[in-house]
Amino acid sequence: MKLRSFAAALVLALAPVPVSSPAPAAAPQGTVHRAEQFYFVLPDRFANGDPRNDRGGLAADRLVSGYDPADKGFYHGGDLRGIIDKLDYIQGLGTTAVWMAPVFKNRPVQGSGADVSAGYHGYWITDFTALDPHFGTKADLRELVGKAHQRGIKIYLDIITNHTADVIRYAENQYGYVDKATEPYRDAQGRPFEDRNYSDGSRAFPTVDAKSFPYTPVFPTPADATVKVPAWLNDPTMYHNRGDSTFSGENSEYGDFFGLDDLWTERPEVVQGMTKIYADWVTSMGVDGFRIDTTKHVNMDFWPRFTRGIEAVAPRDFFMFGEVYSADPQFTSTYVRQGELPATLDFPFQETARNYVAAGGSAQALADLYAADALYTARDTGAGRMPTFLGNHDMGRIGSFIAGGGTDPATHLSRDVLAHELMFLTRGQPVVYSGDEQGFTGPGGDKDARQDMFASKTPDYLDDDLLGTDRTHASDQYDTAHPVYRAIAELSALRAGHSALRDGVQVTRHADSGPGVFAFSRVDPRERVEYVAAVNNASTARTVTVDTWSSSFTEVYGEGTAAGGARLTLTVPPLSAVVYRAGAPIPVGGAPTVTLTGPSGPTAGRAEVVANVTGDPLATVTVSARVDDGQWKVLGTADRAPYRVFHDLNGLPAGAELEYQAVVRDSEGRTASVRSRATVATPPQGGSRDWLVVHYNRPAGGYDDWGLYTWGDIDPAWQTQWPAGQPFAGEDAYGRFAWVKLKPGAKNVGFLVVNSAGVKDVEADRFVDVTQHGEVWLKQGDPAVGLSHDKPPVEDGVAILHYRRQAGDYDGWGCTCGTARPARPTGARRCSRRPGTRSA
Ligand SMILES: [Ca+2]
Ligand SMILES: [Ca+2]
Ligand SMILES: [Ca+2]
Structure with a gap:
């Protein structure tokens, strides 16, 4: 961030x-109020309704067609016709919205040797305007949308704006990431420029050409030069062209995701082009929403413009949610408040729920999770609209986490049901990952978590042990009597019959400090009837007494006992959930x-x-x-x-x-x-020092999990609760940095660099005398406290202007170059920054 x-x-x-x-x-x-129950399917793995399209109309050779049902990295034959055929099964779970992994035309096969794999997952798009022929036709999609809508089920598409298939190579035949400080972008006249200064669309983007990049983008074959649709995607200057991402710092947004061509999403042509692509799918197909892939790998400026562009053509209840792969709500919520997305996929919930059900985690962690919900309150949205989930096709399934969690195998099915109870009874829009309702497990994420629902020919799937059934993947798995399927259907009916549980306000009532009970109230403000729900992940029954707004309760779910009213005493059986409903509305x-x-x-x-x-x-x-x-x-x-x-x-x-x-x-x-x-x-001028700047360098990046923990003569507002630190949020050529506000007359400040698990980067406490030094430079794993550091080299043809304001109040001040008349102050976003001084 x-x-x-x-x-x-x-x-x-x-x-x-x-x-x-x-x-x-x-x-x-x-x-x-919108509260769907999502069912997430990988179309290739769900149901094969039409064997004629299994090879996508391509030659039989698996390296051409991408079809090989025995290889977990290839197409297996599933398609849109299969989803249409199985709508009864999908609806039987109580599903109100189907989210499909991308269905657009993919590069069928990528890679070579042991790394060869097919685009069965849909994330390697070449033609953003066509359906992948392995999955069917536009007529099939139109039929699916129509038939789903007749049942009151919505259809969500999974979309990608960050990258295309891996088509572009570099003439240098090297792919290491080259950062912007080392090699800035250059305009067509060879002058360096900072692309972020143009990414809000308020100024014309510089003219660029194939020499504007650290690498020279090339197409391996003439056919590759025209393979993408729309045609603007074949212009290699529409991409970042800086090499492969290591998923840290600058390169998280600018690097190629395992070679996938990373779009230059700061360019207006890319913003407009991507908006048009997906707006056209809304208007032509009548789909109901989008799940947005790799959201955090696109610059924040992109999202409000994209969102507004889609919402301008979409129906009023169209909904979008972004994949921001992080368990930190401080980070994920910025895409809702600043990125203006209606919601993000609730990765923090997933992490907390997984620990709670699979690893005997603390109930208090659930209370902490919901205490951060206010971060998502923005415009007309809030935390209640986040799609919640328990596992997915990238990280692995909830069945896998439970089976591998080290708990008694006899409890695994109960834990799987408990996971779904937790997800369905708490705030958010639950997402069931297709196969979880059949007890799918698997040894890990990615390909290992993408098992066929139909009889599989994949050896890596055939040896999985499923929860709640003796079947193996050798047979079809559409059993509506599977205990997890039945549990989900029952929970769905509960939510459907009690709006408070569907999208009511949620208030935490009790959380045990270890494994045990998390109890909460849900209330639909229109109905005003209080529900008290509780989950228990302990292996014994637990009794807790909670405050409520009501006086008499009757059980609507589970097999607990309850007594009392305004102080309600609940007994929750082990590994289970209970729900009670009040007899009268809450007085106003x-x-x-x-x-x-x-x-x-x-x-x-x-x-x-x-x-x-x-x-x-x-x-x-x-x-x-x-x-x-x-x-x-x-x-x-x-x-x-x-x-x-x-x-x-x-x-x-x-x-x-x-x-x-x-x-x-x-x-x-x-x-x-x-x-x-x-x-x-403005912080007060002169006198004693007001701020300390702590620089921190991690040579391989990965700053997001590390924070700065400080004590001593610091402003109380800068105090954090161990092991939480403040993030290293600023970035310069040395690495990241953080500001620390000091007490008046400050002298001694102690500090530690620590990650979210409480692991210290350097074990020893370190100190700085802030009457002598206002900046320190740290390096990963090095106990030395640097009191100065070498300035980074400056390329030929670049002039760096330094400007210092005593108090560090740079906002509102900017620089203007190459013109005789003063421009309006351009502010912080127009200049690259260095603390203590400002450079441009
Ligand atoms: Ca097929
Ligand atoms: Ca590439
Ligand atoms: Ca990117």
């Missing part, structure tokens, strides 16, 4: 103001009042606004913000206490005036509002 400004160097001065004028921004009438109570705490922060470049509400416990609070008395903008609507909404301050200059308004709305439509003001202030 890259912060695009020095927001961490900003301070806020709070001044509450009474509300004397009418509410400036209308609060939305509650969020749009008196008229609402609201006060604001904060905005406080900023932390990680954002401010936090907390509203304190009295009255209806089901009231919502909509928080709006404006900058310098400009247009009000809705930040988001919080649906439960604590009512927290975050405001990203990236790019705001020091001195900017912020104003916040919170409007509380109760179930009877009564409102109250409050405003407060804050200033993005």
Whole structure:
């Protein structure tokens, strides 16, 4: 994650103001409630409805057609006709939306020797406008959409904007990543430029040519030069051309994903081209939503423009969610707040649920997970709209995690059902990965987690032990009597019959500090009837007493016992779940009042606004913000206490005036509002040092899991809870860096570099005397505290202008070159940055 400004160097001065004028921004009438139950299928592996298309119309040779049902890396024959034929089976689970892995035309075979593999998974697209002939025709897709819609089932496509198939090679025949500091992009006149300065679309992108890149893109064959559709994808300057990604730092966004041609998504032609490709699929096929692949490998600026482009042509209830492969909600949520995606796939839930059911993890981790939900509150969306899942085709299946989790095999089926209970009873839109309902396992992720639903000829699948059945993969697996299938169908009916469980507000009621009970309430604000649900991953029954808003409860799911009301005592059997329903709606109570705490922060470049509400416990609070008395903008609507909404301050200059308004709305439509003001202030000038900058270099990258933990004479707001540190969010030629705000008169600061598991990069505590030094340079695994470092080399033809502001308040200041008249201040995003000095 890259912060695009020095927001961490900003301070806020709070001044509450009474509300004397009418509410400036209308609060939305509650969020749009959409809660699907997804079924995710790999079309190649689900059902073979038409053997005539198994080779995609290509020659029989498996290296031409890609068809070899005995090889887990090749096409196995599944197709859209198979999905149409099995709609009864899919609907029997309670499915309301099918998400299909990509169905666009792929390069049939890539690689050579032991690495040869086929595009059966769909992620190696050459023609973005056609269906892969292995899967069928556009007529088949149209029929699938029509027949699914008749049953009330939606169809979601899996789309890719980050890359195409691996077609382009480099004339140099080398593929190591070359970063932008070493070799910047050059325009057609050979002048270096920073492409991110153009990625928001506000200025014309420089003219480039084949010499603009560190590598020279070439096509291995004449046919390769025209293989992609639409034709603009055959222009090799539409790609980053910097070599293979190692998935860290800059190259996470700019590198080729295992050779797949990485699109130059900063270019306007790519933004517009990708938007048109997928908008056309919406309008021509009537599909209902997208799952967006490799979202985090595309620059953040791309997403709001893409999202708005799709939503401009899509029906109102069209929905999209991004694959941001990270278990850290601080990171994933930025794609919702800043990237303006409606949701991200809930990888943090997956990680927590997996630990809970497969490895005896703590119930408290579930409470911690949901406590971070406010990070996703934005515009008209929130954490409740995230698709939740237990495993997938990349990381492996939940059955695999359970079978390999070291628990008693006799409990594995119960754990699998418990995993689905947890997913279906908690907030979010559950995703069932096709095959999980048949107890599929497998030794790992990727190809090992992509077993056929039909009788398999793949030796690597035939030796799997399935949960809940004696069958092997030698036979078809569409058994509607399988215990996991039946459990999912029952949970689906429960959600369908009780809207609170489908998309109600969720409030944590109890979490054991080790294995044990996680209990929570769910309430549909329109119905106001409280449900108390609890899961227990311990091997013994557990009894807990929880607070509720209601007084009498009856059981609607599970086999526990319960007594009491406002203090409800629940006994939850081992490895199971229970749900109780209150006998009467929650009273609304008196008229609402609201006060604001904060905005406080900023932390990680954002401010936090907390509203304190009295009255209806089901009231919502909509928080709006404006900058310098400009247009009000809705930040988001919080649906439960604590009512927290975050405001990203990236790019705001020091001195900017912020104003916040919170409007509380109760179930009877009564409102109250409050405003407060804050200033993005310049840190005080002169005198003692206010900031420490800690630089950190990891030669092989991989910064995302590492943070800076500090103590001593630091500002209390910079204190983090061990082992959490603050992220190294800034990036320069040395590596990453973090700012640490100091106490007035600070002298001694201690620090450690630590990862999320509490592992220290260097074991010893280290210290710096900040009266002597304001910057330190660290290297991975090296205990030395560098107090200076060599400046990176500068290429010929590049001039670096350094500019220092004593207080580090660079926002709002910019540089302009090559013109006699002053341009408008260009701000942080126009210049590359170095802490302490600013360079351009
Ligand atoms: Ca077929
Ligand atoms: Ca390539
Ligand atoms: Ca990329």
